[in-house]
Amino acid sequence: MDNILTIPASQTLPAREFETLLCPHLDFLYGVAFRLTGLQADAEDLVQDVLLKLYPKYSELAEIEKIRPWLVKVTYRTFIDNKRRYQRTPFSLLKSASASEETNHVDTLASQNPGPAQMVENKFTSRNIQAALNMLNEEQKAVCVLHDIEGFSLPELEDILATPLGTLKSRLHRARASLKKIIKYGTF
Amino acid sequence: MGCHKTIKHLDDYFDGSLGQDLLNVVQNHVNKCPECHELFQEEKAFRLALFNMPAATPSREFSEIAFRNAAALHQKKLRSRAWYSMAGTLAAGLMVWLTTMFSGPIMPGSGITADITLALNETQNIKVLFDSPRVLQDATLTLVIPKELDLVDYPDTRELSWTADLKQGPNMLTLPVRAIEAGNIVLVTRVAHDNQSSTQSFHLAVRADSLVERRLDLLQTV
Numbered sequence: 001m002d003n004i005l006t007i008p009a010s011q012t013l014p015a016r017e018f019e020t021l022l023c024p025h026l027d028f029l030y031g032v033a034f035r036l037t038g039l040q041a042d043a044e045d046l047v048q049d050v051l052l053k054l055y056p057k058y059s060e061l062a063e064i065e066k067i068r069p070w071l072v073k074v075t076y077r078t079f080i081d082n083k084r085r086y087q088r089t090p091f092s093l094l095k096s097a098s099a100s101e102e103t104n105h106v107d108t109l110a111s112q113n114p115g116p117a118q119m120v121e122n123k124f125t126s127r128n129i130q131a132a133l134n135m136l137n138e139e140q141k142a143v144c145v146l147h148d149i150e151g152f153s154l155p156e157l158e159d160i161l162a163t164p165l166g167t168l169k170s171r172l173h174r175a176r177a178s179l180k181k182i183i184k185y186g187t188f
Numbered sequence: 189m190g191c192h193k194t195i196k197h198l199d200d201y202f203d204g205s206l207g208q209d210l211l212n213v214v215q216n217h218v219n220k221c222p223e224c225h226e227l228f229q230e231e232k233a234f235r236l237a238l239f240n241m242p243a244a245t246p247s248r249e250f251s252e253i254a255f256r257n258a259a260a261l262h263q264k265k266l267r268s269r270a271w272y273s274m275a276g277t278l279a280a281g282l283m284v285w286l287t288t289m290f291s292g293p294i295m296p297g298s299g300i301t302a303d304i305t306l307a308l309n310e311t312q313n314i315k316v317l318f319d320s321p322r323v324l325q326d327a328t329l330t331l332v333i334p335k336e337l338d339l340v341d342y343p344d345t346r347e348l349s350w351t352a353d354l355k356q357g358p359n360m361l362t363l364p365v366r367a368i369e370a371g372n373i374v375l376v377t378r379v380a381h382d383n384q385s386s387t388q389s390f391h392l393a394v395r396a397d398s399l400v401e402r403r404l405d406l407l408q409t410v
């Protein structure tokens with residue numbers, strides 16, 4: 001018997017289903033992307049890349065029970081892939097020059113003397129934390145963002161970040177220590 | 189417990205991964221030692237600050253644009269896969285024919301125009317038969333639809349690509365179409381697989397006359 005082929009259901013249909021499925025998670029996804037990239041434009045690019053990656057799989061998405069950890073996994077992988085691709089291009093040189101200008105407000109922290117605990121606590125503003133996060137490497141940033149900010153458990157992150165628990169723990173420890181150092185002294 | 193050990197345990201303390209005994213020991217030390225107490229308060233403030241980081245939210249327009257782009261870029265990607273990245277033609281032997289209910293198979297190419305008759309604005313099925321010499325997993329099928337025809341459910345879509353698995357032997361694709369205007373038309377089908385592709389053009393004449401016998405079957409060589 002002939003194999004029966006059909007044209008896909010009208011594109012507007014999967015597009016609508018896809019949107020219905022992911023719309024409730026878009027703000028969350030963007031929030032994670034923003035923490036990872038540190039810039040609105042980069043966060044938007046990252047989310048766009050993730051949506052493009054997921055679009056052909058929209059029917060599979062509907063089957064996934066816990067979609068958020070799964071979405072974060074795709075987002076993190078895309079973030080790392082983009083970073084690697086980007087680092088191979090000469091654009092990264094231009095960007096790193098301008099990135100140091102963007103983090104100037106952290107540098108201003110360095111000139112201030114670290115004071116008593118109360119003063120240090122006042123430095124833990126969202127703005128300072130985000131600026132400090134931007135100075136961590138991708139792996140440390142991811143575990144800190146996903147565990148301490150987004151609240152994923154370490155066992156969940158074992159799967160999301162494809163990294164063993166012990167490594168995650170020490171990475172997280174180093175990430176927090178670096179963050180505090182950057183916020184207090186403006187550098188590692 | 190000394191200061192050094194207490195400080196070492198602070199991370200686990202706030203992660204909630206210390207056993208009750210150790211937890212008590214750390215707490216007792218922190219309550220008595222001003223230096224560790226200060227570090228404890230600092231760590232607590234730091235964790236709270238992280239936990240309370242306000243979520244960054246995208247603009248309203250971004251959501252709309254992002255979803256629209258995902259659909260559009262997906263189509264574009266499929267198209268470019270089907271049209272631009274082909275190193276060679278698909279293995280000899282893939283045949284494609286067009287057929288309709290009332291005509292014999294219509295061969296592609298050769299410049300011969302096959303007569304098909306469609307009543308204006310009436311839906312009819314054109315059948316495209318892909319006779320494949322082997323299994324083609326994840327082949328990209330593309331249709332280029334002339335302006336005189338509309339694919340049902342795809343009004344104004346002039347090009348449509350999607351992926352499908354072709355089995356060895358005949359694979360039948362049914363295209364529900366509607367004639368928008370009469371004229372000589374070219375319907376193009378393309379099969380792309382593994383950097384190779386096969387394109388066929390079918391020359392057809394659409395006669396917008398419902399009284400004429402409807403002939404509408406087509407064949408393609410891939």
Ligand SMILES: [Zn+2]
Nearest residue numbers: 191221223224
């Ligand atoms: Zn102490």
